[in-house]
Amino acid sequence: MQDAVRRIVVVGGGTAGWITASLIAAEHVESARRPEVVLVESPDIPIIGVGEGTWPSMRMTLQKIGLPEAELLRQCEASFKQGTRFTAWARQGDDSRYVHPFSLPAEYATLNLAEHWLATDGTVPFADYVTPQAAVIEAGLAPKQPATPEYAFNVNYGYHFDAGRFAQLLHRHAVGRLGVRYVSGNLRQVESRPDGDIAAIVLDTGERLAGELFVDCTGQRALLIGRHPEADLVSVKDILFNDAAIAVQVPYTDPGQPLPSVTCATAVAAGWIWDIGLQTRRGVGHVYSSAHSSDEAAAAALRDYIARVSPRTDLERLSFRRIPFEPGYRRRFWVGNCVAVGLSGGFIEPLEASALALIEQAATLISRQLPVNRATMTVVAKRFNEKMAYHWERVVEFLKLHYVLSQRDDSEYWRACRDPASCPASLRDKLLLWQQQAPWHDDAPRVDELFPSASYQYVLYGMGFRPAFPAARGAAAGRDRERVARALEANAEKARQMRKLLPTNRELLESLAPMRGVA
Numbered sequence: 001m002q003d004a005v006r007r008i009v010v011v012g013g014g015t016a017g018w019i020t021a022s023l024i025a026a027e028h029v030e031s032a033r034r035p036e037v038v039l040v041e042s043p044d045i046p047i048i049g050v051g052e053g054t055w056p057s058m059r060m061t062l063q064k065i066g067l068p069e070a071e072l073l074r075q076c077e078a079s080f081k082q083g084t085r086f087t088a089w090a091r092q093g094d095d096s097r098y099v100h101p102f103s104l105p106a107e108y109a110t111l112n113l114a115e116h117w118l119a120t121d122g123t124v125p126f127a128d129y130v131t132p133q134a135a136v137i138e139a140g141l142a143p144k145q146p147a148t149p150e151y152a153f154n155v156n157y158g159y160h161f162d163a164g165r166f167a168q169l170l171h172r173h174a175v176g177r178l179g180v181r182y183v184s185g186n187l188r189q190v191e192s193r194p195d196g197d198i199a200a201i202v203l204d205t206g207e208r209l210a211g212e213l214f215v216d217c218t219g220q221r222a223l224l225i226g227r228h229p230e231a232d233l234v235s236v237k238d239i240l241f242n243d244a245a246i247a248v249q250v251p252y253t254d255p256g257q258p259l260p261s262v263t264c265a266t267a268v269a270a271g272w273i274w275d276i277g278l279q280t281r282r283g284v285g286h287v288y289s290s291a292h293s294s295d296e297a298a299a300a301a302l303r304d305y306i307a308r309v310s311p312r313t314d315l316e317r318l319s320f321r322r323i324p325f326e327p328g329y330r331r332r333f334w335v336g337n338c339v340a341v342g343l344s345g346g347f348i349e350p351l352e353a354s355a356l357a358l359i360e361q362a363a364t365l366i367s368r369q370l371p372v373n374r375a376t377m378t379v380v381a382k383r384f385n386e387k388m389a390y391h392w393e394r395v396v397e398f399l400k401l402h403y404v405l406s407q408r409d410d411s412e413y414w415r416a417c418r419d420p421a422s423c424p425a426s427l428r429d430k431l432l433l434w435q436q437q438a439p440w441h442d443d444a445p446r447v448d449e450l451f452p453s454a455s456y457q458y459v460l461y462g463m464g465f466r467p468a469f470p471a472a473r474g475a476a477a478g479r480d481r482e483r484v485a486r487a488l489e490a491n492a493e494k495a496r497q498m499r500k501l502l503p504t505n506r507e508l509l510e511s512l513a514p515m516r517g518v519a
């Protein structure tokens, strides 16, 4: 075949580059038409080094590339993440909080427990009503027992990990076990063919790398995809205002202190603060809108938070790092023989940790539908562009849900976030519909949705949304009465059992990763 895809050149060695290279190599390792996968990385430009929270999809990705979970736990400071705890989003104050757990509500495939919860007085929080995972999270317990096989669980989980170490682990795995070729060098020149496709890239070392498919994983620089005018950035700054973050690593002041197995997301005057517990430190950061806060005020808000939740921390010894970003995504992600994965394809604030999940989705599609030649590449590219545009639109919508339902009125930022004019029309429509029915399968119809409709339920009812039309309140209360009672009793029994059986998050990590922190 004259234009067969024989070599794939991935430019960039951050999480996006290594996940993409690994998934392609793993998918085709035994195939007769095994393409060569080359990953090029600058020795001078560091990876972004943040991105510490994942979705449960990461378990599937790591299994797919054959990476033992023990290596992740031992080498990446990793801990188990069972969801996100939101504080002060609906209203100011620590008493306004809810969890978005990763487990689906009980019997979700055929029973919409949300409709039954709506018929109650709401004293039991929605997440506690529908899943035992809320109780597991609240008790600081792990998602499984020490003897549970790798990647299996009692309740669904993803990870928190050190992003820099994770990229290093993937590097070793991809090169050592999957046959990915690693080239160190700075991209200096892109050679084009007459049809606009990339023929080769040239590095500052003088090395010229020709290929049939080029994956742009160069992060915010977007060195390959950024050359295409049709792949310009679709800004979403008019919907989601946050455009900067300040990140800091905070050592534990007490080595035995409890390790929550959720990301803690606390809303503040001009944004929110993430707090992630790794094995020997926390990753903390403030995401904010530069139109509503100065950098100094944002840094002060972050310091106040750390001083409040961890009073023995020596703030003077911490190193704060500011990361600006333009919230948005590419109009097209795949142009010609160049496809963007990771930050080069776009970035929106890390609420709900969608970025790594999008990378997994993108890399999975590329690896599974890897074009054999240039003609099929056009078809795959079209699909890829449609799919990624769909996912990004859903991400924007889902993240906006966290803001638009807030009752906070304490700052210009929150008033702007709540303004219905800043809400995408698609979300406005859904919110209208949810006045008469609880979200369910029709609200997230694709098999590969990033956020299942259950996620919309957790946020919607956690934020205090109640349907206006009385018919919706307990419309189904009379139906399935016995089945619902059985489901609730089973949830309560599972919660009791798990409280007895499950170790704390820290206990489980200490049993599985005695060499933690060793790279």
Ligand SMILES: Cc1cc2nc3c(=O)[nH]c(=O)nc-3n(C[C@H](O)[C@H](O)[C@H](O)COP(=O)(O)OP(=O)(O)OC[C@H]3O[C@@H](n4cnc5c(N)ncnc54)[C@H](O)[C@@H]3O)c2cc1C
Pocket: 011, 012, 013, 014, 015, 016, 017, 040, 041, 042, 043, 044, 045, 046, 047, 048, 049, 050, 051, 052, 053, 054, 163, 185, 186, 187, 188, 217, 218, 219, 220, 221, 223, 245, 247, 285, 323, 325, 341, 342, 343, 344, 350, 353, 354, 355, 356, 357
């Ligand atoms: C503040 C913040 C918090 C985040 N939190 C989360 C989170 O909790 N969960 C989540 O899922 N995501 C999160 N993300 C997103 C996540 O960090 C990224 O999606 C992920 O790390 C992928 O980055 P990347 O590989 O695309 O880019 P990078 O890590 O920036 O890697 C770029 C690579 O390109 C290489 N490169 C650049 N220029 C050249 C050149 N000229 N020649 C050769 N190589 C070059 C660099 O050397 C590097 O290897 C967060 C992002 C930010 C900004």
